[in-house]
Amino acid sequence: MRPRVAFIGTGGTIASVGRGPLDLHDYTAAGKMLHAAELLERFPEAREVAEVVPVRFANVPSPKIAFPEWLELLRICDRLAAEERDLAGIVIGHGTASLEETAYFLSLTLKHPLPVVVVGSQRPNSALSTDAGLNLVNAIRVAACPRAWGLGALVVLNDEVHAAREVTKTSTSRMQTFRSPDFGCLAHADGDRLAWYRKPLRRAAPDTEFDPRSLKALPRVDIAYSYAGSDGAAVRAFRAAGAQGIVSAGFAPGFVTPDEAEALGEAAAAGVVVAQSTRAGSGRVFPTTKLREAGFVPADNLTPQKARILLALALTVTRDPREVERIFGEY
Incomplete structure (x- = not known):
């Protein structure tokens, strides 16, 4: 039986449709993004590795995502963990500009050990040689993996699994942009299996002292x-x-x-x-x-x-x- 994984779409490059297969840098001008269910239809291979439950959220560039959206995502993750029977994990599609910040906020505030994997892409899903499809499939594989439980939020791009605390975007357009400079990735999403090499030791979800759910805003x-x-x-x-x-x-x-x-x-x-x-x-x-x-x-x-x-x-x-x-x- 395939594992069940929820997929929340927030927009960003991974959801974007450009004006043609060679539109690699000005695709936002087209003004088109796919919601979670539509992105799964574009990449049906995602359903080969898990039973994926699409969750409609928003379609926005990631610079528009901040505390109000983080709080809503946190509550959606809470609800999915509590209500979705036999859920193995959660994937959040996200623009890469602020992806690391959303992932770190969730890693500090989630109260369940269920894997939450944040994924994006460097090229729109309409582009020649887009990384959107394989990144999405790999994120689903990681979210469904028992070894991902209790590690806090994770980030998956370019066949690598990173801890939310450690990863950062290091290049505007290169495919290997997300790196963990001091310590490296946690695992590789290879074709045959997920190859895990280490665990992060710093405190992360669900073992944290922070609960912003009742707040209207964070301290400035x-x-x-x-x-x-x-x-x-x-x-x-x-x-x-x-x-x-x-x-x-x-x-x-x-x-x-x-x-x-x-x-x-x-x-x-x-x-x-x-x-x-x-x-x-x-x-x-x-x-x-x-x-x-x-x-x-x-x-x-x-x-x-x-x-x-x-x-x-x-x-x-x-x-x-x-x-x-x-x-x-x-x-």
Whole structure:
């Protein structure tokens, strides 16, 4: 008997139909996306590996997806896990621009061990040599795999399985864009089987302390990007806009300009929780004496966009910088 897997479609490139098979980069101008059931009709091979239950959600580019959509996806996953008999896992089709952020949010907030796999594609489903069909099939295979249980949300593209915490988009258009720079993928989706090689050790669903289901919004957290000569104006603007947390995307391994350090120090003294990340894309920020004296929280090896999500969720349970530092050390 084939496993049962739910497929939620949110739009993005994987759902997009361009103006022809060679339309690889301007396909959004066509304005056409397929909903989950339609995408399964386009790639009937998906039903060869599982009994797939399509779930209609939305058809939008992923830059339009943020907390309201994350919350709705979270609730849909809750409902599917509770109501769908013998469900093996859930797949979410998603645009690649913000795919890693949706996956990480779900990895921090899901309360069941059921595999949730987020999948996208670099080429629209109408393109010559599109990756949409095989990515979808592989995501379904992973969602149906018992070894994927309890690993938090996963990301599948280009025959690789990645942990939501670790993966990031590294290229605008290349097929191998999703990488986990520090540690590599968890598994390969090969033609004969799923070849698993490691498990992530950081806390993830369902073992988390975060539950945003009753919230209308997350605490505001902004990202201040460091560059030569940055003067702290962005930090002060974020404070004026009501930021409760700021992620500093500093120079590697976690430095900022003197003017920016002054602005961030003012923010921390005023009760804004400052998490120090880097713009490097990999590697830890160390808990140095300078960071501790300034009251900043080291963001470990999280990218700024991932640190922003964890900090926002951390602020729903504590405002103590030392407790926030514990959270960054565990998740």
